[in-house]
Amino acid sequence: MTNTTIADEIKSQHRGGWFILISLGIHLLIVGAMWQFEFLGVTKLDTQPMEEQPLREIAIERLKEKKERQRTQQLPEEHVQKLVKEEEKHSVRDMVKMVQELQEQNQELEEIRETKLKEITEEPREAVLDRIRQKTNELMKRAVEINKYKKDKTSNEFRQQAVKMNTTARMMVADEQDPRAEERDEWIKNQTQEFKDMANAVLEDKDAKRDEKRHAEELLEMSNALDEDLKSLEGQDQNSNIQQAQQMLADxxxxxxxxxxxxxxxxPPEDLYDRAKALEEKADQTFTDIKTAELSQQQNATLQEARQNLSHTPPQRPEMGKQLAEQKDTLKTREDLKTFRKQLQDTVKKVDEMKVATADKVSQAQGMTKLSKALGNQSPQQQYRARAMMNKFASGSQANVDMSSIMRQMAMGMATSTSAGMGDHRETEGGAGTYSDPDDIAPKNIKGINIPSSKVMAQALPGQKFSKDSARHGWLYLDTWYIIGPWENHGKLDHRDIFPPELSIDFDAEYLGKKQTRGPDKGQPMKLKWQFTQSGRIQVVPPNERSNAVYYAYTEVHFDQNTDMLLAVASDDSSKLWINDLVVWDDKTHSDWRIGEGSRKVFFKKGYNKLLLRLENRGSETEFSVLICPPTFK
Amino acid sequence: MRLKLDTDEDEEISMGPLIDCVFLLLIFFLVATMLKKDDYDIDINPPISESAVKMPPRDDVLVIGIDNEGGFYWQGNATTLNQLHDRLRDVAASQPDRSIRLDVDQQTPFHRVVEVMNACQFRGLKDVGIRTYDKHYNSR
Incomplete structure (x- = not known):
């Protein structure tokens, strides 16, 4: 206990007064700072500029000078190190997640690569036979074409021999146990050798004309390619395609x-960037192998041929890791730190781009395995037949095809039962062979489909989202697309050359396309980027229309539930359409746009569905349309 | 006269002014913090509209910017078209009712604006607005 005197009380009151004074002073300081200098940059009050504010201007000028001094002022090394570490900590945290995802993506791609190549190693004899038939057919067509305008003895002999080879190829037997198999294999081998001898004789003949030699050389090259497949008839251990797949697996x-x-x-961030870059390159390489295997299966070509058809550009990323490391060693001022921070942000952004691009590749590669999964329990022969049948039914020669069952099967990721075979292969006069109607899930022709063009043209509405309860019924056309092109197709509509959009959809990528034919950049390749296009009518016209060109169009559609739909594709000239990475339409004919060119009954899964269309043009104008309609609509 | 003082009373410092001061400082910092809004602005000259509706600033609005060269920005940071589509898909999946503000320049190619609006509409993001020139805000 203490005694309090009047003096003490007065002293205490005085002390309280000081506190009031101090607090008032602080308030004044804060209000002044807020009003004049936008204190600490925390707030910005509504300061309408006054007509005359010399003091304010001077203050701002001084602040600017101060900031400029700070910007260029050299900072102590320890302080710089501390700030750099702080900055790096945030970037590293983000990059670690991305690099980890890239690692996982690589692992997934490696597994898919192995699966796809193993499928090639199980290539049945039928695949080799179909390749031989395809090549003899092409050889015969070319020999006939030459003989049409060159009616001399030599070209006539070439034509006769090629027709003979094609007939033998069609008679070849898939079952190795069949006694006719060996005999016919011998026939085709001998006939091919005779053809090659004929071509060599023309090439060695000193009296042969120049164009005769040119044609002989071309035909010899085609027969040499055929020869490679003939060697594969000796058995699986002699199959060059299988050997190459095994080699790729070993390597x-x-x-x-x-x-x-x-x-x-x-x-450090620079090492993380370099690791991400290396991972992206590795993923790209693995994906190229997967795509090569897929193409080889789709086109029934050898791995070597598929790779030649693939137009592939590896990802080009700047050496940002090196730049970052160099920059880190020279940091002295605030300005340097600011630039470093920006560089760090750009580096993180680039790694994010790598992750997104690789994720797209993984998604595509997964799509390529869907058919294999759907046919999981089938034998290699049955799997091959199913694929051949899919390709055959997707082709434009079949006007109306129901593909919904196999698409549903693929979307659900279920394997078919072993008891349900994909159909029997039987020889026909058609060369590549046709297949009898298989089980429930196989594509089949549908009859009674008629697209009333005038009615559709008048009534079709644009759309991208489809709901069962929607008020819009009937035909709907897809009006919104991202389109890229043109690439060169040299007037061929065979869809053989593969361009980057078939490998991955990257809206930010820039590619080199067809060469300019006029203007100051004549002879230079065009720079191609995806362009957003919304068409006001059923037909969609790509930007930069050129003749002998390839374009790609990409869009997505949304369904609120799993739905079967009728799909009508039309194009000037030819087109190929993938739905969720599965080819559903492959028309290689040179034709004008006609709304009812053909239709497919397809399956769209609930949610977003991807559509990629390849458009080929030979003449000057080109356009395409994609319409969908519920199959029950009349 | 002799004053009688209560000697039992404890001697105490008056805390009232100090508490006043502390509370005032607390209120100041609270208000100052609340005043700070993330605006995610990019360097653009927005279009002028006479009929635009004034909206109070909100922190939960998603800002997509398109500069005069057609470059995309996500919450004030430059982004790519691939990333923009990915992010819109994520937002549509997690917050379908999220409000979106488009900050575009007067010189921005119009097809770029249509592209983004179409992407939002396709993903089911319906609350999309366009920021226009505001004399009060833009003259800062």
Whole structure:
């Protein structure tokens, strides 16, 4: 207990007064700072500019000078190190997640690559026979074409021999146990050798004309390609395609090292960037192998031929890791730190781009395995027949085809039962062979489909989202697309050359396309980027229309539930359409646009569905249309 | 006269002014923090509209910017078209009712605006508005 005197009380009151004074002073300081200098940059009050504010201007000028001094002022090394570490910490945290995803994506791609190549190693004899039939057919067509305008003895002999070879090829037997198989294999081999001898004789003949030699050379090259497949008839161990697939499996790159987040977090941002770059390159290489295997299966070509048809550009990324490391060593001022921070942000952004691009590749590669999964329990022969049948039914020669069952099967990811075969292969006069009606899931022709063009033209509405309860019924056309092109097709509509959009949909990528034919850049390749297009009518016209060109159009459609739909594709000239990475339409004919060119009954899964269309043009004008309609609509 | 003082009373410092001061500072910082809004602005000259409706600033609005060269921005940071589509898909899946503000320049190619609006509409993001020139805001 203490005694309080009047003096003490007065002293205490005085002390309270000081506190009031101090607090008032602080308030004044804060209000003044807020009003004049937008204190600490925390707030911005409504300061309408006054006509005369010399003091304010001077203050702002001084602030600017101060900031400029700070910007160029050299900072102590320790301070710089601390700030750099702080900045790097945030970037590393983001990059670690991305690099980890890239590692996982690589692992997934490696597994898919192995699966796809293993499928090739199980290639049945039927695949080789179909390749031989395809090549003898092409050889015969070319020999007939030459003989049409060159009616001399030599070209006539070439034509006769090629027709003979084609007939033998059609008579070849798939079953190796059949006694006719060996005999007919011998026939085709001998006939091919005779054809090659004839071509060599023309080439060695000194009296042969120049164009005769040119044609002989061309035919010899085609028969040499055929020869490669004939060797494969000796058995699976002699099949060059299988050997190449086995070689690719043996040469597989080392599995991607899965570094833990803790290990990755120890790495500086420049090393993380370099690792991400290496991972993206590796993923791209693996994906190219997967795509090559897929193409080989789709086109029934050898791996070597499929690779030649693939137009592939590896990802080009700047050496940002190196730049970042160099920049880090020279940091001295605030300005340097600001630039470093920007560079760090750009680096993180680039790694994010790599992750997004690779994720797209993984999604595509997964799409390529869907058919294999759907046919999981089938034998290699049955799988091959199913694929051949899919390709055959997708082709434009079949006007109306129901593909919904196999698409549903693929979307659901279920394998068919072993008891349900995909149909029997039987020889026909058609060359590549046809297949009898298989089980429930196989594509089949549908009859009674008639697209009333005038009615559709008058009533079709644009759309991208489809709901069962929607008030819009009947035909709907897809009006919104991202389109890219033109690439060169040299007047061929065979869809053989593969361009980047078939490998991955990257809206930010820039490609080199067809060469300019006029203007100051004549002879230079055109720079191509995806362009957003919305058409006001059923037909969609690509930008930069050129003759002898290839375009790609990409869009997505949304369904609120799993739905079967009728799909009508039409194009000037030819087109190919993928729905969720499955070819549903492949028309290689040179034709004008006609709304009822053909239709498919297809399956759209609930949610978003991807559509990629390849458009080929030979003449000057080109356009395409894609319409959908519920199959029950009359 | 002799004053009688209560000697039992404890001697105390008056805390009232100090508490006043502390509370005032607290209120100031609270208000100052609330005043700070993330505006995600990019360097554009927005279009002028006489009929635009004034909306109070909101922190939960998603800002997509398109500069005069057609470059895309997500919440004030430059982004790519691939990333924009991916992010819109994510937002549509997690917050379908999220409000979106488009910040576009007067010189932005119109097809770019249509492209983004179409992407939002396709993904089911319906609350999309366009920021227009505001004398009060843009003269800062």
């Amino acid at each position: 597989a790159p080392q599995p991607t090292e899965q570094m833990s987040p803790e290990q990755l977090a120890q790495m």
